Amino acid sequence: MSHPNRLNINVENLAIGYKDRVICQNIDLKLASGELCAIVGVNGVGKSTLVRTLGNLQPKMNGEIQIAGENLGAFNMDQLAKILSVVLTEQPASKNLRVQELIALGRQPYTNWIGTLTQEDKRYIQTNLKAFLLEDLKQRKCHELSDGQLQRVLIARAAAQDTPVVLLDEPTTHLDLYHKVQILKMLQQLAHQSKKTIVFTTHEIDLAIQLCDKILILDGKTNPFGTPSDLIKQKHFEQLFPSDMVQFDSSSGSFKVKK
Amino acid sequence: MGSQRSYSFVFAIIVLALLLAFLLNVSSGSVNIPFTAVLSGMFGGHMEVESWNYILWNYRMPKAFSSILVGGGLSLSGLLMQTLFRNPLAGPFVLGISSGASLGAALLLMGTSMITGFTVMPFLNDVSLVIAASLGSFLVLLVVLLVANRIKDTMALLIIGLMFGSITSAIVSVLAYFTTAENLQRFVFWSFGSVGNLSSRQVALMGAIVGLGVLLSIVSIKRLNAFLLGENYAQSLGISLKRSRLTIIIATGILAGGVTAFAGPIAFVGLAVPHLTRQIFDTMEHRILIPAVFLYGAILMLLCDVIAQLPNSANILPINAITSLVGAPVVIWLLVRKRKMLF
Known part of the structure; x- marks a missing residue:
């Protein structure tokens, strides 16, 4: 795109x-x-x-x-x-979503009427799980994540939506300095590389x-x-x-x- | 969504459990019919006693099917409401939707005679009762949704639901005071809740209504999943909020209103079953939850009806009492054990 x-x-x-x-x-x-x-x-x-x-x-x-x-x-x-994709200050309505499920929702604009994920959709999910260091957390639920982890998940979801x-x-609110820099570095990388x-x-x-x-x-x-x-x-x-x-x-x- | 787990094995077990619950349901009742006779009767075989055949086909089978529709329909409407209101405590009874259906039914059964001065019995049939109860539940649902958009507070929403319950019961008492004894009796029996006493034709009609509600739910699967993120995120994913909300509300209203019209207000099934289902199906994906919740609700209702029949006795307990006795402790247990109910 x-x-x-x-x-x-x-x-x-x-x-x-x-x-x-x-x-x-x-x-x-x-x-x-x-x-x-x-x-x-x-x-x-x-x-x-x-x-x-x-x-x-x-x-x-x-x-x-x-x-x-x-x-x-x-x-x-x-x-x-x-x-256009967004990451808002509001928390996801359901904290019971798994990391992988939440990121997969980013593919909704591309999936069919019932939301079946194609191989391409799965590839986008996998790529962004990796890019945002979430592979080990993919089966975790949102309420089990720290603020910084949840923020990475929400950004990974937006990235999976693959919008220009x-x-x-x-x-970066509620994050410590290290995780603030981590998030901003990831955003910089996403902008420059993609x-x-x-x-x-x-x-x-x-x-x-x-x-x-x-x-x-x-x-x-x-x-x-x-x-x-x-x-x-x-x-x-x-x-x-x-x-x-x-x-x-x-x-x-x-x-x-x-x- | 991206869950790689396969639930086909669990689904197979649940379908098997549904069949067993169905068999248990049709083979228990005030008249003792041997299980083998029930089995052969169901598959068109000959039954030793002619009355057994009559009981099986005109009483027990419609009752079992209506249990499935009532349990499944109410549970599904509870699931839709929990997602729509982003609230784990939402359900047709808690939010006053059942009260709305009661109000619709009460206005039809008792109100019309009061206003017009004569009873509407000649015009009163299943269809008008369904329409009245559904309209009542839509009305309450719309008001609750309006309030929910203004007030994000979970507790306020639940209290408003309770208040609706109070308002409807107040209006119903006023109506009851002025109506004829005959009309009042009809309403009181309806309000006890019952899955029995329905003819095959009525069960078929309820099946069509529940079927429509299920169809609308299936069409809304993608939107329901998007709503799990919240409305702003759903909108950014290309979901039209107004249209989706309306579809989900209509589905909920049809399911809760339609079922309540036939079976009366039945408590706790809609609230408890989605949570019980999530204990087994540990996912938020509506493609899995919708069939799972429907099946689970159907099983639970079949079993509650078996208890209500008090096997081998002529007494029948109000089904509403049984579902409350089963449902309320479940909700308490979930709150205590999980600390907070997540949806």
């Missing part, structure tokens, strides 16, 4: 919100295949809303969203399921600066977007938080507590 260097996500002048309340506007985003992009910003600025809007789980308020060269609204649900675009909402466009929201700005190709800073005003180094040069991170508590150190690319 993926084409190298094609513009997979093209967002122009987007406004997002609920019902008739706009919570963030002037969002622009251009991502080619193979690019990993983080969305950062303070709590409540609309990161999750943006992911849900891009994922067609809620309507946009204004502006343009093009996915894989077409307007988001032009796809029917079956087509969209083969173009993957959207993730806070994939030529997918991966967008995720996060609070780990310093990790995002080190690992991402592009970053979107949601500040509710100009919403700067670009490569981490450009954003650092243009001193955009300095304005992210009120300067009374934390300061951005551009030499190390991280935030320091103000003494």
Whole structure:
């Protein structure tokens, strides 16, 4: 499904919100295949809303969203399921699902009316079990997994859906530093090797600066977007938080507590 | 889904158990008919006593088949509800669906005569009772679903189900106060719950209704599996939420409403059987669970009916009492042993 260097996500002048309340506007985003992009910003600025809007789980308020060269609204649900996959903050409704069963659900857009897995489907499941280090856990049930393991399962499910675009909402919350880096490394690998466009929201700005190709800073005003180094040069991170508590150190690319 | 386990062996045993339960069911009852006579009678052979033949074909066989339909249908509706509401404690009785069916039946049996001033007995038949009970269960199901979308809290949902039960029983008491003794009696007998007393024609009609419910469930297998992830994930997999919810609700309403119309409100089968089934079939895949839950429910109902018949005695206990005596401890046991019921 993926084409190298094609513009997979093209967002122009987007406004997002609920019902008739706009919570963030002037969002622009251009991502080619193979690019990993983080969305950062303070709590409540609309990161999750943006992911849900891009994922067609809620309507946009204004502006343009093009996915894989077409307007988001032009796809029917079956087509969209083969173009866009999501990893949300909500836990799977049934914690009784086995790891393998859950990942297999990612193949639903491709299976027949009753959900029979073909050899190809099984190959995708196997590949992603391996890629996300889940082979030993495949018969485990979700309620037996740690937070980090469950997150890997959910990402493996999205990867098994084999879509050119993957959207993730806070994939690294509740994880320790090691597992945060592990998840982000896996996302980077998935983007670069499988030529997918991966967008995720996060609070780990310093990790995002080190690992991402592009970053979107949601500040509710100009919403700067670009490569981490450009954003650092243009001193955009300095304005992210009120300067009374934390300061951005551009030499190390991280935030320091103000003494 | 991707489970490599094969359940064909377990299915073979369950089908065998169903056959045994069926044989046990038809060979027990208030009149003692030897097992060999029952066997030969079932396969068209001659029976020594003419009345045995009559009892077997006009009473026991319809009763056994209706037990299968009632047990299977209610259990399947429980499974659908647990997946739809993402709630292990969902079931036709707990969520007030059976109360809704009771309300529909009560309004038909007692309400119409109150409003129009004369009894509707001439127009009253099985079909109208099925429609009334199904409409009642749909109504409650829709309201519960509406509430469930607003309130994600499991406990609140269950309490609302209980409240529906209270409201319907209140309306039923009001109706009972004003109705004729004859109509009241009809309703009270219906509300005891019974798998017997149905003619072959009625059993066939119930079979058609349950069959339709099963068919809709089978069509929904893929959506049901997607719902295990939650509604947002299901939508991202290309599932239309509105259409899927509607199909599953109609299937649930037809199964719970149709069965309740014929057999009266029967408690705990819909809630307990899906959990009991998951003790044997350790999977969430609906392709396996749907037939397994149906078979398990049928077996359980056949056995409960055997107990209700009190073999070799003329007394028949209300089937509702037996299913509660079997079902309630099962739910308690599951809660205590597993700490939390997962679905």
